[in-house]
Amino acid sequence: MDLLGLHHVAIICGDYARSRAFYTETLGLPVIAETYRASRDSWKLDLGLPDGARLELFSFPGAPHRPSRPEAQGLRHLAFAVADVEAASAALLAKGVAVEPIRTDSLTDRRFTFFADPDGLPLELYEADQPAG
Template identity: 55%
Template sequence: MNINKIHHVAIICSDYEKSKDFYVNILGFRVINELFRKERNSYKLDLAVGEHGQIELFSFDNPPDRPSYPEARGLRHLAFEVEDIEKAVKELENKGVIVEAVRIDEITGKKFTFFSDPDKLPLELYEK
């Protein structure tokens, strides 16, 4: 087996329009494709993350809540690399996003911080 990279991350949201606005207009991800699946009453939105990554944003009727925050079994958080963390934090805060204080990774010495999407999915910014 020869795995090259992570192709995409799939996220299920509770409010499609609110999450679409967050990922497109606040985080700035480019829409690749948007599809409404009538038989499922479900949207699937493909978003470009940088040059190679993608997020698939799904809506489903009545998805269950995340069991606990932040240490639920499964995906712990999703991290995005940025060039300048202070600039990125300021941009998010100017758009009304609450961002935790910037910290230093004890192992790498790199700066990082956390914020949440509209469904409280923990998202991380990690400085390059």
């Protein structure tokens, strides 16, 4: 088996409209497709990432809360690569999003910080390598 990369990450939202606004307006992800499935009373929103991967947001009536902290099993966090973690953090703060202080990873020497989506899902900004120019 030869994996080609990450295709998508799926997130079930507690409040679809609130999460849709957060991911499209606050984070600026473009909408690829939005579908309402009447049989499930469920929305599915496909959002694009610059590397071609997708983020899928779902709404399901009555979906239970998922434990997140401390260190619950399952997805730990979703990390977004950025060129400048300080600038990205400032942009989120300007939009009213609480952002943790910027830290440096002792293993990679890269800067990173955490914030949360409207349902408390931990999200990370990770300062990635810059391509040679």
